[in-house]
Amino acid sequence: MVRTSKAAQTSQSKAIEKPTEEFIYTELYNTICERQLLPKTKLGEAMLAEHYGVSRTIIRQVLQRLAGDRLVKLEPNRGAFVAHLTLKEAQQIYEAWRLVEAAIIREVVKTITPEQIASLRKLITAERKACDAEDYPLLTRLSMQFHTQLANLCSNQFLSRFLKELIPQTALAYFYEVKKMPVCMKDEHGEILDLIESGDEEAAVAAAKRHLDGIEAALNAQASLDQQASLVDKLKLRVPSLS
Known part of the structure; x- marks a missing residue:
């Protein structure tokens, strides 16, 4: 009788393992x-x-x-x-x-540490790489992450x-394709962080306001939308082996 090794059984088990509710929720x-x-x-x-x-029960829970x-x-x-x-x-x-982030920045200026600044700079570097590579989904995620990571520093x-x-x-407010989204060429997050590091509270708040003003102004932009692609095509997701 042919026996499957324990390692092979584990590998096969992982290969057929279905994605969890948490995995699907995070992907969507x-x-x-x-x-x-x-x-x-x-x-x-x-x-x-x-x-x-x-x-469908799992999907229903995710949608809830x-x-x-x-x-x-x-x-x-x-x-x-x-x-x-x-x-x-x-x-x-x-x-x-704008109002909430201004209050957060005013507090963070007083408390931010060199380690926290270094972590934010690492994030900005990754963001610029995504911009250069025209990886707009990743760029969008990292841009949001900059602001949420800044919020995490607020006591x-x-x-x-x-x-x-x-x-x-804000992801629900854009009326154009990802590839046609306006992308700031200036390193605005870097400018905000430089001013926070320098301790210039009001200048940092002003820079953050200009940054958000520019993004909001783009809400008036209109572009043709690809309505023909199926939902699966739009998701552009694959369910990998959960190894």
């Missing part, structure tokens, strides 16, 4: 935040269940969680859709972002939590 969360899925895109339970090789994050809208008798914002709602989000947990909940909502 990131895909929406990276703006690879347009607002109002339908998230069909059956299609997603087939795509990931899991039950994303709805709790306000990234997905659940409509009775219609299903789940990527949420969307009106231009006015988007402008209100950026107004709130006021309510300011920090509010900003980290607010930032992902």
Whole structure:
């Protein structure tokens, strides 16, 4: 009788292991935040269940969680859709972002350590590499991460939590393809960090405001959208072996 070694059995088990709810949630969360899925895109339970090789119950739980994050809208008798914002709602989000981040920066200027500055500089370096490589999904994720990592340095947990909940909502405010998104050529995050490191509180706040003003101004930009691609094509995801 042929026996399979324990190592081979473990390898086979990993190869057929299905993605967990957390894995699928993270993939969809990131895909929406990276703006690879347009607002109002339908998230069909059956299609997603087939795509990931899991039950519709797991997909339903994932969609409920994303709805709790306000990234997905659940409509009775219609299903789940990527949420969307009106231009006015988007402008209100950026107004709130400017106010909260200004308060965070004023505190962080007084408390930031060399180690924290080094960590943020490493993130900015990765962001510039993504920009040079025209990897717009990664660039979008790293750009958001800069602001959330800055928020993490704030000792006021309510300011920090509010900003980290607010930032992902901006992914629902863009009305053009990822590849046509405007990308700041200046290293604006680097400028903000330089001013924080120098201790110039007001200049750092002003630089952050200019940065967000520029992003908000792009909300008025319109570009043709690729409505023909299927949801699976838009996801551009593969379910890897969870080894």
